[in-house]
Amino acid sequence: MKPLTFCRLLSTSASRRAVLRSHSADIETASKPLFEMVWERRLRWGNHPAYICGITDKTLTYNETYRNVLRFSDALHQRGYRHGDVVAACLPNCIEMPTVVHACSAQGIATTTLNPLSTEDDMTRQLEISGARAVVAHPLLLPVARAAAARVPAVREVIATGDDGPPEGVLSFNELLRLGREVTPTLDIDMKNDPVLLLFSSGTTGLPKGVVQTNYCLGSNLLQVISEDFHWEEPGKERFLAVLPMFHTFGMFLYTFKSLLVGAPTVLLPRFAPELFLDAIRKYKPTALHLVPPLITFLANSPDVDHTTLDSLKVLFCGAAPLGETLIKRTYDKTQGKFLFIEGYGMTETSPVVSMSSRQMGTVHGSCGVLLPNTELKCVSVEDGRELEQGERGELCVRGPQVMKGYYRNPEATAATIDADGWLHTGDVGYYDEQGAIYIVDRVKELIKYKGFQVAPAVLEDLLRQHDCVADAAVVGVPDEEAGELPRAYIVLRRSGVAEDELAAFVNGQVSPHYQLRGGVRVVDSIPKNAAGKTLRRQLRDMAEREMAEAEPADAAARGEAGRE
Numbered sequence: 001m002k003p004l005t006f007c008r009l010l011s012t013s014a015s016r017r018a019v020l021r022s023h024s025a026d027i028e029t030a031s032k033p034l035f036e037m038v039w040e041r042r043l044r045w046g047n048h049p050a051y052i053c054g055i056t057d058k059t060l061t062y063n064e065t066y067r068n069v070l071r072f073s074d075a076l077h078q079r080g081y082r083h084g085d086v087v088a089a090c091l092p093n094c095i096e097m098p099t100v101v102h103a104c105s106a107q108g109i110a111t112t113t114l115n116p117l118s119t120e121d122d123m124t125r126q127l128e129i130s131g132a133r134a135v136v137a138h139p140l141l142l143p144v145a146r147a148a149a150a151r152v153p154a155v156r157e158v159i160a161t162g163d164d165g166p167p168e169g170v171l172s173f174n175e176l177l178r179l180g181r182e183v184t185p186t187l188d189i190d191m192k193n194d195p196v197l198l199l200f201s202s203g204t205t206g207l208p209k210g211v212v213q214t215n216y217c218l219g220s221n222l223l224q225v226i227s228e229d230f231h232w233e234e235p236g237k238e239r240f241l242a243v244l245p246m247f248h249t250f251g252m253f254l255y256t257f258k259s260l261l262v263g264a265p266t267v268l269l270p271r272f273a274p275e276l277f278l279d280a281i282r283k284y285k286p287t288a289l290h291l292v293p294p295l296i297t298f299l300a301n302s303p304d305v306d307h308t309t310l311d312s313l314k315v316l317f318c319g320a321a322p323l324g325e326t327l328i329k330r331t332y333d334k335t336q337g338k339f340l341f342i343e344g345y346g347m348t349e350t351s352p353v354v355s356m357s358s359r360q361m362g363t364v365h366g367s368c369g370v371l372l373p374n375t376e377l378k379c380v381s382v383e384d385g386r387e388l389e390q391g392e393r394g395e396l397c398v399r400g401p402q403v404m405k406g407y408y409r410n411p412e413a414t415a416a417t418i419d420a421d422g423w424l425h426t427g428d429v430g431y432y433d434e435q436g437a438i439y440i441v442d443r444v445k446e447l448i449k450y451k452g453f454q455v456a457p458a459v460l461e462d463l464l465r466q467h468d469c470v471a472d473a474a475v476v477g478v479p480d481e482e483a484g485e486l487p488r489a490y491i492v493l494r495r496s497g498v499a500e501d502e503l504a505a506f507v508n509g510q511v512s513p514h515y516q517l518r519g520g521v522r523v524v525d526s527i528p529k530n531a532a533g534k535t536l537r538r539q540l541r542d543m544a545e546r547e548m549a550e551a552e553p554a555d556a557a558a559r560g561e562a563g564r565e
Contacts, residue, residue, distance in 0.1 A: 092245070
């Protein structure tokens with residue numbers, strides 16, 4: 001493992017005391033629209049598989065996928081969709097998702113992705129904010145998507161995928177493919193302003209907002225991750241297994257864009273189920289797995305995983321949340337892995353990658369790697385915003401071509417996240433060492449990460465306060481080995497007469513699965529707040545940790561009694 005002897009730390013005046021720059025030389029950033037950038041390589045792969053459905057084995061080659069993209073793009077144009085419009089995709093991992101995204105991109109139309117597990121209210125809100133004019137939905141998701149679309153006047157029509165005929169009033173995706181012509185659009189794309197994706201994120205705080213990922217920031221990030229010191233793929237000789245959801249920035253980036261650039265056939269799984277996941281690994285023998293910590297935990301703990309399970313792997317990549325060194329070692333030991341373990345860091349607002357393990361430095365377990373080319377990072381004090389030196393812990397701020405344009409139609413939230421000098425304030429607390437390796441230790445932001453999904457406390461708190469018996473509420477994440485964090489509510493009662501589990505059920509019946517109060521509800525006398533009225537969530541998290549520590553002896557005793565019985 002080579003040290004980064006030429007990692008550059010730029011120390012200047014007191015106003016810019018310590019800025020970390022990538023050890024890699026700058027590269028040329030994106031200069032052509034993403035559609036052109038991705039599909040100009042199709043002739044290299046031609047009749048090689050591009051996408052394989054992990055359920056049905058249906059396969060599309062690069063040529064077939066490209067023809068479908070052109071046909072759907074033309075069909076949208078024939079139906080009056082134009083440059084600047086937005087189309088929503090309510091799809092699991094399926095071969096239609098890349099077709100929709102690239103077809104829209106070819107026309108200068110942005111795609112916003114709806115979480116398949118979202119409630120009707122969630123979908124309605126996103127459709128309203130994004131101004132989507134159409135919704136493309138999987139048949140199983142059609143009832144909720146259609147109900148949400150009916151509540152939004154801007155939505156003109158709903159398009160259903162699947163081989164069966166759609167219900168009355170819904171268009172057939174396959175019929176549109178049949179009617180579309182294989183015509184390559186010619187558009188004047190504004191690289192830095194025209195969005196390819198509007199992916200919704202809660203950012204550093206508050207309710208979800210549409211992140212504008214443009215042709216420039218998304219294309220530049222693709223070039224960064226395949227640059228000399230960060231690529232590991234041998235073009236045309238890799239196989240990806242897509243278990244991360246493509247509606248999320250991580251899965252979208254990997255399986256809709258990067259896989260096509262590097263010529264990696266991608267097996268698409270619509271959901272994670274243990275048997276389905278392991279059967280797909282054994283059948284398709286991927287050379288790369290891209291996972292989040294709960295899936296690494298599954299590999300480490302499942303009795304069905306042994307030394308033969310991952311024998312095809314070259315790389316195991318983990319992102320979305322910090323991963324402990326103990327879990328990495330347990331996974332290696334159990335599988336007798338010869339694969340390279342890579343960690344990375346990013347967020348939807350950085351399109352999405354900021355750092356990852358490099359070829360030169362290798363993997364430093366516990367670190368999320370080093371900065372990609374053209375990228376800068378600094379740490380600022382959480383208390384007073386002053387810039388910190390190497391090794392000091394503070395909020396991470398990032399600057400580079402991959403930083404989003406901003407939040408869609410939300411200049412106030414954009415200004416609160418990206419400052420006048422172009423620094424994106426991530427809300428994550430961390431530091432970097434003398435080699436330029438970056439470490440995440442905490443989060444300033446209020447978000448809870450449940451199995452890699454973002455949970456905004458504000459949403460749950462608002463629901464809790466709607467209950468007649470609740471005077472005040474605060475929601476925090478409590479540690480969980482499998483899920484990362486579980487949402488737990490602390491509430492102040494307006495009057496007695498309601499049980500904690502009744503309050504949990506009141507919320508859980510109105511939200512998506514990852515928003516449910518799996519950490520429970522606790523009644524307290526007051527919610528700790530500062531002078532400005534802001535909830536002191538750290539105090540609540542400390543309270544939760546004490547509760548869990550006090551509960552451990554009792555739980556262990558109960559397990560012992562059960563064992564003796």
